[in-house]
Amino acid sequence: MKLKVLLHSVCVLIHFTITSLTAQVADKEVNSDSIKEILEESSRSFLTQTNEGKEKGIYFLELAEKLIKKVNDPLLEIHINRKKIDFFLGTRDTLRVEEYLAKNLKIIKLIDNKRQLGLYYEGLGVHKSMQEKKEEGYQAYLIAEQLLRKYGKTKDVIDINYNLCSRYMMVKRWNEAIEHALKSLNAIKKTGVKKDRRKNLNLFLAESYINLKEFEKAERYFDTIEKEKSAYSGDLNFEGRLYSNKGLYYEKTGDYKKAALFYSQSFNNLLKYYSQRTREVSTTLALSNQLNLKEEENKRIKLENDLKAEQLRNRGHIILLSVIIILGLILMSIIQYRVSLYKTKINKLLQKNYEELVEANQKVDEALEAKSEFLDSVTHELLTPLNTIKGTTFLLQKEELTSHQVNQMKLINLSSDYLLNLIADVIHLNDLEKGKLELKNEKFDLRVLLNNLVDSSALMKDNNNQIHKKIDSNIPDDLKGDVLRVSQIFLNILDNALKFTRDGDIYVEALLVSKIDNIAEIEFSIRDTGIGMSEKQISKAFEAFHQGSVKINRKYGGTGLGLSIVKKILKLQGSDVVLKSKPGKGTLVLFTMKFDIPEQVIEKNTFSGNGYDESPEGINVLLVEDNKVNQLITEKIISNYGFYCDSANDGKEAVDMVKKNKYSMILMDIMMPKMDGFEATKYIKQFDKGIPIVALTAISEKLNREKFNEVGIYTVLNKPVDPELLYETIMVCCDK
Structure with a gap:
């Protein structure tokens, strides 16, 4: 009986919802004009950029698709299908995009409309490009441009020339990019539609002329963009790209200080944009x-x-x-x-x-x-x-x-x-989150480690706090565990205590809980007298990017990742963290960890110094880097240390230079055009097995460890590289 009542209630609710939303359509005769009104309502709803607006936009788009079956209007049906394609392109639903592309192609063949065929190939080009099938997308764009130039309206050539310009920008064919950008701008000027494209087209032109070293023309388009500032104000992505191109302009013209400033501004804007974009992508996928x-x-x-x-x-x-x-x-x-x-x-x-x-x-x-x-x-x-x-x-x-x-x-x-x-x-x-963290088991002195971490943290965060340490004397001198993860856990918690406490006290304690079968269990506690936390804040303390409130985040800074990372590392080691706090009463953080107790052995000290107090003469380094700015900067750093340095722009050029010249070592970038760092290393090792090759890259060492070992890379330096570490690495490689 309960099931019958529930089914009846659901049916009534659905009927009421559909009736209220379609009342405006039911009062009229279903025709092309009424369906167009529904499509316009759908577009207006999507423009609100709210979840409610998007759901409403989806509903009206679905309603238009149902009603078009009652009207014989193939061009309107193609238009509705194109709207569906645009929606599913936004959600990256590849199967649904291909389904509606196929529907449109079938209708176009029946009515034999060359303009609609051109628009179909334009949509196909966008779809293929988003699938990373760049060549197929490019061929589709070329067909679309030919058809729309001959059979389309003036407004139809705006987007196809825009897309071709974007494509030529990616492959650095600057003259072709300029040609299509000007065509698109001319069509916008004639029709007065899609004016939002102008800012990107002007930026494409500025970037192209910079790379062609026609700086006066580039300046002209920068001025045009500046005059239309209201069109992109608040657009973090566009401003980030604009600052990046201004940085490129000043780099090309030799003003490196301004270049560094604009690159920094570009980085900040793009970081904010990608953070927002991540949230938008998650919302779109959910919808x-x-x-x-x-x-x-x-x-x-x-x-x-x-x-x-x-x-x-x-x-x-x-x-x-x-x-x-x-x-x-x-x-x-x-x-x-x-x-x-x-x-x-x-x-x-x-x-x-x-x-x-x-x-x-x-x-x-x-x-x-x-x-x-x-x-x-x-x-x-x-x-x-x-x-x-x-x-x-x-x-x-x-x-x-x-x-x-x-x-x-x-x-x-x-x-x-x-x-x-x-x-x-x-x-x-x-x-x-991906479960790719590996734990090490190395010998260390916990007492020395904790003292060093406390001393260094106190120096870096000077809030006039007093730190009180209490380390149990029964803890063994030597333990085995992952020193890096222990330091990371301890520092994240201690830094929070120091950051949220002013003119107060921090109590750090390490207590031996048990010692059984060569395994020591130790309890760590860090207590402060800082601002404390409410129950609600405690419940969300271990969520990523959460610091209690916007006010706290603005006052104290930070990302809110520390406790989230601590909890995940402890969980990986079979432990957990306990958080106790009250507003204005301070915070107590407790966690336990287990360590192996190594057997006591007499070790021979074989260390004899680093062997390179002074730079030896005659060291010649080959730097392989495709980014001109990074190449110039790294080359100057190496030269400042008294070494000779040659540069190669890609892997193929590096192979040729090693065949012709004698080098002490090679600094190899990985992600490069023509021939990447892995392939270049493999070729060089075929005729010079002894030369040390060090990877200087931004890609993850953990995810690519097998590749580094396979081709024979000696070690890996991550970008941005520490100049002192770079110096030490060069000295070690050249001393081998």
Whole structure:
């Protein structure tokens, strides 16, 4: 009985919702004009950029698709399908995009419309390009441009020339990019539509003329962009690209200080943009899944209604046949048979729904994987300009600077170090979520480690706090564990205590809980007298990027990743963290860790110094780097240490130079055109096995460790490289 009431309630609710939303259509005759009004309402709803607006936009788009079947208007049907294609391109639903492209092509062939065929190939080009099938997308764009130039309207050539310009920018064919950008701008001027394209087209022209070294023309387009500032104000992505191109302009014209400033501004804007974009992609994926689930739910409800109607008919038969007693047995048999069929259909429906839920879960997992890959890609791309900033400031500090310039360099260094730590935390958190973190087991002195960590943290965060240490004397002198992870856990918690406490006390304690079978269990506690936390803040303390409130984040700074990373590392080691706090009363953080106790052995000290107090003469380094700015900066750093340095722009050029010249070692970038660092190393090792090759790259060493070992790379230096570490590495390689 409860099931019947529930089904009835659901049906009434759905009927009421559909009736209220379609009332404006029901009052009119369904025709092309009324469907166009629905499409316009859908577009207006999507423009609100809210979840409610997007859901409303999806509904009206679905309604237009249903109503077009009642009207014989193939051009309008093509237009509706194109709107669906645009939506599914936004959600990256490849299968649905291909489905609607196929529908449009079928209609176009029937009506033989060359303009619509051109628009079809334009959409196909966008789809292929988003699938990373660049060549197929390019060929589709060429066909679309030919058709629209001949059969299309003036407004039709705006986007196709825009897309071709973007394509030629990617492959650095500057003259062709300029040609198509000017065509698109001319069409916008004639028609007065799609004016939002102008800012990007002007930026494409400025970048192209910079690379062609026609700087006066580039300046003209920068001035045009500046005059139309209101068109892109607040657009973080565009401003980031604009500052990047201004940095390129000043780099090409030799003003490296301005170049460094604009690259820094570009990096900040793009970091904010990609953070926002991550949240938008997650929301869009959720809406797409919601749309698919709604469609399946409607199908299920329709089937249940059909089954319910069939059941009602069966009841009527039962009442009728019960009057005829002679045929009662026969009728009962028939009823039982029909009930059996009904149950079979229900079981099949449940099985189908289960399979669809499994498929939906798989899509969610794919979305999470896409997010992880997106973070990997973004952090890799962010490290390249950060390397430029770090290298430029290092070189500028070697020059004679005014006191004001010295302070400015310190500010840039502090900002770039903060960004580097943020990127490192994001990469580390991403590795933890993917389960790719490996724990080491090495010998160390816990007492010395804790003392060093406390002393260094106290120096870096001077809030006039008193630190009280208490380390149990029963803790063994030597333990075995992952020193880096212990330091990371301890520092994240201690730094929080120091940051959120002013003119107070910090109590650090390490207590031996047990020592059984050469395993020591130690409890760590860090207590402060700082601002404390509410129950609500405690419940969210271990969420990534959460620091309690916007006010706290603005006052104290930080990313909110520390405790999230701590919890994940401890969970990986089979432990957990306990957090106790009250507002204004301070905070107590407790956690326990287990360590192996190594056997006591007498070790021979074989260390004899580093052997390179002074730079030996005659060291010649080959730097392989495709980024001209990074190449120039790294070359100057190496030269400042007294070494000779040659540069190669890609792997193929490096192979040729090693064949002709004798080098002490090679600094090899990995991601390069023509021939990447892995392939170049493999070729060089074929004819010079003894030369040390060090990877200087922004890609993850953990994810590519097998490749580094396979080709024979000696060690890996991550961008942005520390100049002192670079010096030590060169000395070690040349001393081998």
